Amino acid sequence: MEFAIGGRGPGGWAGAFQAASRKRRAARVAAAVVAGVAAVGGATYYWTQQTECDAESSTQLESSVNNDVQALIERQRERSVALTAASPERSLREHRSTGASVRSGTSRSGTSQSAAIAISRAPSMAALKSIPSDAASGRSSVRVDRKFFSQLWRFIRIIVPSIRSREFWVVLGIGVTLVIRTRLDIWVSDNAGDIVKAIVARDREAFMRKCVRDISIMMFPMSFVNNILKLQISLLRVMARKRLTLYFHELYLSQLTFYKATNLDNRIQNIDQLVTQDVEKFCTTLVNLYSNVSKPLLDVVLFSSRLARSLGAKGPAVMIGYFILTSAILRKLQPPFGRLTADEQRLEGDFRLCHSRLIMHAEEIAFYGGGQREKFFINGTFEKLLQHMQRIFMARFRIGLVDSILVKYLATIVGYCVVSMPIFFTSGFVRTLLAPLGGQKLIDQNKQADAEDAALVAEMYTRNSRLLISLSAAIGRLVLSGKELTRLAGYTARVGELDSVLGDLRRSQAADSHSSLDAIAKLGLEDVELRAAMVPGRLVDNVDFVRFEHVNIVSPDRILLAKDLTFEVPPGTNVLITGPNGCGKSSLFRVLCGLWPLYGGTLYRPPRSRMFYIPQRPYLAIGSLREQVIYPMTTLEMRSRNIRDEDLQKLLDEVHLGELSRRRNGWDNVCDWSDVLSGGEKQRLAMARLFFHRPQYAVLDECTSAVSLDVEGYLYTHARELGITLITVSHRPSLWRFHEKLLRFDGHGGWTFTDIKPEDIPQLTGINGESVAA
Numbered sequence: 001m002e003f004a005i006g007g008r009g010p011g012g013w014a015g016a017f018q019a020a021s022r023k024r025r026a027a028r029v030a031a032a033v034v035a036g037v038a039a040v041g042g043a044t045y046y047w048t049q050q051t052e053c054d055a056e057s058s059t060q061l062e063s064s065v066n067n068d069v070q071a072l073i074e075r076q077r078e079r080s081v082a083l084t085a086a087s088p089e090r091s092l093r094e095h096r097s098t099g100a101s102v103r104s105g106t107s108r109s110g111t112s113q114s115a116a117i118a119i120s121r122a123p124s125m126a127a128l129k130s131i132p133s134d135a136a137s138g139r140s141s142v143r144v145d146r147k148f149f150s151q152l153w154r155f156i157r158i159i160v161p162s163i164r165s166r167e168f169w170v171v172l173g174i175g176v177t178l179v180i181r182t183r184l185d186i187w188v189s190d191n192a193g194d195i196v197k198a199i200v201a202r203d204r205e206a207f208m209r210k211c212v213r214d215i216s217i218m219m220f221p222m223s224f225v226n227n228i229l230k231l232q233i234s235l236l237r238v239m240a241r242k243r244l245t246l247y248f249h250e251l252y253l254s255q256l257t258f259y260k261a262t263n264l265d266n267r268i269q270n271i272d273q274l275v276t277q278d279v280e281k282f283c284t285t286l287v288n289l290y291s292n293v294s295k296p297l298l299d300v301v302l303f304s305s306r307l308a309r310s311l312g313a314k315g316p317a318v319m320i321g322y323f324i325l326t327s328a329i330l331r332k333l334q335p336p337f338g339r340l341t342a343d344e345q346r347l348e349g350d351f352r353l354c355h356s357r358l359i360m361h362a363e364e365i366a367f368y369g370g371g372q373r374e375k376f377f378i379n380g381t382f383e384k385l386l387q388h389m390q391r392i393f394m395a396r397f398r399i400g401l402v403d404s405i406l407v408k409y410l411a412t413i414v415g416y417c418v419v420s421m422p423i424f425f426t427s428g429f430v431r432t433l434l435a436p437l438g439g440q441k442l443i444d445q446n447k448q449a450d451a452e453d454a455a456l457v458a459e460m461y462t463r464n465s466r467l468l469i470s471l472s473a474a475i476g477r478l479v480l481s482g483k484e485l486t487r488l489a490g491y492t493a494r495v496g497e498l499d500s501v502l503g504d505l506r507r508s509q510a511a512d513s514h515s516s517l518d519a520i521a522k523l524g525l526e527d528v529e530l531r532a533a534m535v536p537g538r539l540v541d542n543v544d545f546v547r548f549e550h551v552n553i554v555s556p557d558r559i560l561l562a563k564d565l566t567f568e569v570p571p572g573t574n575v576l577i578t579g580p581n582g583c584g585k586s587s588l589f590r591v592l593c594g595l596w597p598l599y600g601g602t603l604y605r606p607p608r609s610r611m612f613y614i615p616q617r618p619y620l621a622i623g624s625l626r627e628q629v630i631y632p633m634t635t636l637e638m639r640s641r642n643i644r645d646e647d648l649q650k651l652l653d654e655v656h657l658g659e660l661s662r663r664r665n666g667w668d669n670v671c672d673w674s675d676v677l678s679g680g681e682k683q684r685l686a687m688a689r690l691f692f693h694r695p696q697y698a699v700l701d702e703c704t705s706a707v708s709l710d711v712e713g714y715l716y717t718h719a720r721e722l723g724i725t726l727i728t729v730s731h732r733p734s735l736w737r738f739h740e741k742l743l744r745f746d747g748h749g750g751w752t753f754t755d756i757k758p759e760d761i762p763q764l765t766g767i768n769g770e771s772v773a774a
């Protein structure tokens with residue numbers, strides 16, 4: 001006699017019910033309903049998985065546009081100060097238009113011939129700016145290959161540093177919870193079978209026991225396990241992000257890497273985007289993948305062994321074989337999602353950068369009336385991003401069609417066939433065919449069951465079909481997680497790029513002289529002068545004076561800005577530096593402070609802690625008014641040195657800013673100081689900062705250009721009273737009288753270093769033509 005449980009066609013049902021009694025028919029209907037529900041449940045499960053996956057990716061897209069604007073503004077401001085001081089555009093324009101240009105030089109006292117040479121090759125650690133790299137072009141390959149796994153392993157070791165770390169225990173905890181959850185799932189399948197059996201057998205007592213009592217008891221641990229799993233996954237995500245972000249902060253913010261990464265290296269454009277967004281996405285995808293892969297893996301093992309017990313080992317083997325075939329097909333058809341994801345993140349970064357530039361330069365743009373022009377730029381980058389996203393959606397749509405057919409629907413058909421065929425086809429050829437698949441066992445069980453109890457068949461079928469559907473779901477999820485893996489490859493490539501650039505820069509700091517040699521080795525034979533100029537210099541930073549001895553200043557674009565620079569600034573002797581725009585005045589300070597590599601001879605200077613730099617647009621940090629004056633010292637440090645707010649008030653009074661603390665609600669008031677202070681006020685605040693720190697040497701780069709002449713005079717006199725030796729860059733004739741020496745660049749690589757005699761001091765004339773210099 002044949003069974004037709006689970007068959008959906010009316011013919012199958014008719015055949016099955018012909019010889020059956022009313023009682024048995026009802027029992028079969030119940031069994032079929034349960035099996036149908038299980039099938040629908042399985043299909044719904046697949047559908048939910050797919051939808052969740054899509055919903056998650058769209059949420060990720062949205063959240064990536066959600067910027068930490070404040071942090072960005074601060075970073076952009078900092079960058080803007082550096083770039084304004086450096087005015088790199090001019091150099092880059094020159095450099096690119098000429099390729100290899102030679103600017104004619106002049107002699108210094110007839111001794112040193114100087115030529116400013118620009119070249120356009122030779123990558124080096126010290127001068128990476130002109131390297132066209134894969135990273136810079138954003139076209140490096142992103143695949144699930146050995147490189148990906150080795151990068152991934154490196155980051156996993158950062159996230160989970162040892163088996164004693166908290167992260168390790170959370171990972172382990174998730175594993176244990178997953179095992180418990182799978183055991184509970186199996187219990188649910190068994191229990192469902194028992195309930196069906198009780199219904200079919202009209203056994204009210206068994207039904208009450210299995211359905212009401214057991215589920216009432218088990219719902220507590222089941223609910224606990226589900227939610228603790230979610231909690232553990234969220235915790236692991238946060239922990240991973242914390243570890244990785246702090247690791248990058250350590251690389252990026254130590255020494256001068258943050259300067260070099262944004263000013264001397266063009267391999268990555270949006271470091272802020274990488275550190276804030278991409279790291280977060282990498283961690284989220286990695287943790288999700290861990291739970292999305294380990295659970296189905298466990299499911300496959302446990303469900304297969306459970307199914308093998310009732311269906312024979314070959315039953316689950318057919319299912320697994322089907323999915324291996326499916327995943328091979330999907331792998332062939334899969335678009336390059338890793339590359340697409342990495343590109344998407346890069347375009348997000350460009351879009352974000354346009355907006356942050358608008359915020360940073362809002363006032364200038366408003367004065368120029370450049371709103372429309374900016375809209376054009378911003379819309380352009382946004383349009384590019386949208387087009388790329390649409391490409392991704394279309395690719396997902398196409399592969400989704402194949403996914404659904406292979407992983408959902410065909411898999412369901414195969415699953416039903418595996419469970420049902422021994423029931424429908426119990427003789428002849430099919431029996432022979434199915435025997436090795438474990439079907440014989442089921443056939444025998446069915447026959448026995450038919451003779452004895454239909455309830456047993458219903459129970460067995462319900463349990464097995466649920467288990468098989470769960471097994472299919474698990475393998476299906478494994479197949480689909482291939483897509484997630486390629487997305488992870490995209491994020492890994494982005495984060496890996498950040499890691500390698502920051503690592504390079506850090507190593508280059510540790511071995512600048514090495515990199516200089518490296519750079520020289522790669523210069524062409526015709527670059528004779530540059531070869532000679534780029535010999536690594538020597539730094540002596542424990543003396544009481546500043547002395548340049550045969551130092552060459554070479555820009556990151558390999559332009560020789562000043563050759564054989566030799567002069568001394570003894571304590572108490574102020575030096576004024578002048579020369580045309582772009583001749584290398586600020587670059588001299590960059591070399592002095594160690595931002596640019598030292599070439600040529602020897603540089604003697606006091607330690608960095610005894611030197612102070614004030615740029616034209618002083619940097620104002622996030623924080624209170626007190627923190628502006630004492631920057632980069634902290635309030636805690638200030639208190640520990642017994643410095644009081646009254647002392648700071650005196651400093652503000654000295655720079656004619658005494659009203660500020662009262663006008664701005666005291667010393668603890670936090671606001672965006674860059675916005676609320678005028679240009680002159682900012683410069684005076686920076687002078688108060690200088691007086692607070694009282695360094696031995698101060699480098700002033702056009703830092704009083706916005707203050708009135710009388711205040712400027714007072715500031716310089718007061719600095720001298722405090723014993724601060726000044727090295728000043730300025731075009732203002734009014735400042736000559738506060739300096740003893742003059743370093744003059746001629747704009748062609750030449751320079752002179754002379755005394756400033758009283759007769760050299762330019763006479764200033766007031767509005768009515770009277771002299772105001774003295």
Ligand SMILES: Nc1ncnc2c1ncn2[C@@H]1O[C@H](COP(=O)(O)OP(=O)(O)OP(=O)(O)O)[C@@H](O)[C@H]1O
Pocket residue numbers: 085086087088089090091092129263264555556557561579580581582583584585586587588
């Ligand atoms: N980060 C950089 N990368 C490449 N070139 C740079 C960089 N910073 C500065 N330069 C180039 O080095 C040259 C000297 O710049 P520097 O800022 O020293 O000029 P400056 O004499 O201070 O000019 P100004 O009087 O206009 O402030 C310029 O041609 C500039 O374009």
